[in-house]
Amino acid sequence: MTDLQAVVVVATYRRPDHMRTCLQHLAAQTLKPARTIVVDASADDLTRAVVADFEGVEYRRNDHGAGTLATSRAIGIEGVDADIVAFIDDDAYAFPEWLEELLRPYDDPTVGAVGGRALNGQPDEADEGIGQIGLLLPDGRLTGYFAADPGRVVETDHMLGANMSYRLDAARRVGGVHDFYPGTCLREDADMPLRLRRDGWRVVFAPRAVVRHVAGQYAKGVRFDSRYRYYGARNHVVLLATALGHRDPIFRRYLATAMRTAGRDLRSAVVALKQPGWRAKGRGAAGGCRRAAIGVGGTAAGVVASVRAVRAQARAS
Amino acid sequence: MRLHAYVLAGDPAWIRQGIGSFYGLVDRIVVSYDADGLSWSGDPLSTYESLDRIAAADPDGKVVLHPGRFSNPDLMAMLAETAQRQDALDAASEGADWVLQLDTDEVVTDSGELRASIDAAEAHAASALAYPARVLYARADSGRFLETCGRFWSTQSSYPGPVAVRAGTTLSHARQAAGVPTYRVDVSPWNTDPARPPTTRVHRVIARDQALLHLSWVRTEAQMAEKRAVSGHARDRDWDRELDRWRRRMRHPFLTAAGAPLTRKPFERYRVTALPELANLDP
Numbered sequence: 104m105t106d107l108q109a110v111v112v113v114a115t116y117r118r119p120d121h122m123r124t125c126l127q128h129l130a131a132q133t134l135k136p137a138r139t140i141v142v143d144a145s146a147d148d149l150t151r152a153v154v155a156d157f158e159g160v161e162y163r164r165n166d167h168g169a170g171t172l173a174t175s176r177a178i179g180i181e182g183v184d185a186d187i188v189a190f191i192d193d194d195a196y197a198f199p200e201w202l203e204e205l206l207r208p209y210d211d212p213t214v215g216a217v218g219g220r221a222l223n224g225q226p227d228e229a230d231e232g233i234g235q236i237g238l239l240l241p242d243g244r245l246t247g248y249f250a251a252d253p254g255r256v257v258e259t260d261h262m263l264g265a266n267m268s269y270r271l272d273a274a275r276r277v278g279g280v281h282d283f284y285p286g287t288c289l290r291e292d293a294d295m296p297l298r299l300r301r302d303g304w305r306v307v308f309a310p311r312a313v314v315r316h317v318a319g320q321y322a323k324g325v326r327f328d329s330r331y332r333y334y335g336a337r338n339h340v341v342l343l344a345t346a347l348g349h350r351d352p353i354f355r356r357y358l359a360t361a362m363r364t365a366g367r368d369l370r371s372a373v374v375a376l377k378q379p380g381w382r383a384k385g386r387g388a389a390g391g392c393r394r395a396a397i398g399v400g401g402t403a404a405g406v407v408a409s410v411r412a413v414r415a416q417a418r419a420s
Numbered sequence: 421m422r423l424h425a426y427v428l429a430g431d432p433a434w435i436r437q438g439i440g441s442f443y444g445l446v447d448r449i450v451v452s453y454d455a456d457g458l459s460w461s462g463d464p465l466s467t468y469e470s471l472d473r474i475a476a477a478d479p480d481g482k483v484v485l486h487p488g489r490f491s492n493p494d495l496m497a498m499l500a501e502t503a504q505r506q507d508a509l510d511a512a513s514e515g516a517d518w519v520l521q522l523d524t525d526e527v528v529t530d531s532g533e534l535r536a537s538i539d540a541a542e543a544h545a546a547s548a549l550a551y552p553a554r555v556l557y558a559r560a561d562s563g564r565f566l567e568t569c570g571r572f573w574s575t576q577s578s579y580p581g582p583v584a585v586r587a588g589t590t591l592s593h594a595r596q597a598a599g600v601p602t603y604r605v606d607v608s609p610w611n612t613d614p615a616r617p618p619t620t621r622v623h624r625v626i627a628r629d630q631a632l633l634h635l636s637w638v639r640t641e642a643q644m645a646e647k648r649a650v651s652g653h654a655r656d657r658d659w660d661r662e663l664d665r666w667r668r669r670m671r672h673p674f675l676t677a678a679g680a681p682l683t684r685k686p687f688e689r690y691r692v693t694a695l696p697e698l699a700n701l702d703p
Contacts, residue, residue, distance in 0.1 A: 234546030234601030253545030
């Protein structure tokens with residue numbers, strides 16, 4: 104068993120019921136964390152009341168409200184002195200060996216970050232995507248597949264925020280947690296791993312560090328709606344610019360990839376016009392055009408936001 | 421990591437260059453051949469000429485001969501090919517972590533990059549490596565070849581199946597291994613294989629010059645006549661027409677290349693490529 108000290112941080116927003124279950128699972132860990140810290144961005148005190156029921160769990164507030172998940176993470180590690188910080192979502196329920204397995208790969212001093220599996224309850228999810236878990240592709244896209252079980256620890260480029268950890272001193276050396284990811288907060292979890300990779304650390308996926316991710320309701324909207332897509336496109340550009348730089352070929356390729364994707368969406372709109380029935384034609388064409396517009400709009404907004412983010416990053420360093 | 425390879429002996433064209441290009445990379449090469457010297461469809465093969473050439477390309481004694489009976493005229497050639505490849509792969513898997521499966525007319529141009537790609541596939545827990553091959557169609561004149569390409573003469577890759585697989589893999593069709601987690605390398609960040617959707621993911625990018633060279637149709641007239649008889653596609657092609665085109669294109673390489681943007685079939689677009697290192701080599 105490792106002698107590294109780990110702190111567990113749970114960032115939450117208006118999910119007190121999920122929070123209770125999450126803390127119950129953390130209390131049953133085979134390896135106890137040195138500290139468990141809940142950072143709550145809700146305006147009410149429901150979560151505070153839940154946390155009060157768990158002895159030794161610290162409660163911190165994030166007064167910036169919804170859409171500031173990365174800020175919650177930053178508040179969570181403020182003033183914390185530990186070797187490793189592990190993050191788990193309020194709607195992710197850890198298996199008993201979760202923390203123990205998450206810390207195991209840190210025996211290798213070159214490992215800077217470790218992510219684990221998040222089971223979504225989908226059929227075949229354990230097999231899907233093995234060989235391409237958590238990759239940054241040469242065209243700038245990211246792969247996921249964090250429910251896959253490759254059977255051993257594998258190299259990755261990024262992790263899933265619901266189940267990830269990193270060396271605290273390494274994270275502080277690369278500039279700490281950035282919050283350039285508003286809206287749905289998509290991509291904020293990939294920011295630190297990519298910067299650690301750029302700094303020479305290895306990022307790995309430990310398939311035996313498992314959580315059950317029940318996907319609680321969103322603060323606003325639903326998963327995969329237009330808002331989700333818009334912020335996905337916007338924040339992805341910001342991620343690549345801040346983690347890799349505007350001059351990096353992957354950043355430039357991603358802009359080309361985004362335009363290709365928009366082109367394909369527009370083509371799908373044209374193809375839809377060949378379908379029988381006016382209703383199918385209209386829905387298909389409108390859907391393709393909407394997806395293309397969201398993709399282009401989000402990417403353009405991301406380029407503007409990335410310039411501001413890179414400047415802010417430079418000022419901070 | 422222990423890397424073995426298997427090859428099928430029967431086609432002597434380019435065998436020395438093919439095996440020589442990955443010889444330093446592997447610990448053992450299993451050579452599978454039909455003991456009766458017959459093709460999958462029952463035609464005589466140049467098996468013993470192939471074995472002689474292989475022996476000449478084996479200074480360190482890495483080659484292990486693995487004869488068997490693979491000819492079966494009653495079976496589709498592709499099924500017989502799959503059976504022979506599986507037999508060879510199983511033999512090559514003994515004591516290996518990964519097995520290279522290259523044809524004897526495929527040349528590795530950068531063995532360091534191929535090895536690095538296999539290492540990357542291993543690190544990401546993939547069980548197969550799809551590695552791009554540039555297909556050379558015909559020799560035009562000294563040092564120049566006709567190469568299959570994209571509509572506007574861009575580099576186009578071909579993937580007949582994974583170039584390397586984890587030991588013990590089950591093949592589904594010829595060299596292909598359906599359903600096996602595959603790590604995919606290409607010469608561009610966006611897929612260049614016309615047989616796959618444009619959204620196909622590329623996991624690693626290599627330079628054009630690091631891709632394999634597939635010299636499948638770069639042959640003499642006599643070798644093409646033999647290929648016509650023994651190929652896995654022997655019975656599903658109009659070979660008279662194909663060979664007429666091949667000769668005409670070889671005679672008029674620039675005219676052939678000029679027609680690429682107007683050609684509808686993506687595997688029949690060609691460009692003229694200079695490869696001086698192959699200029700003085702005989703197939």
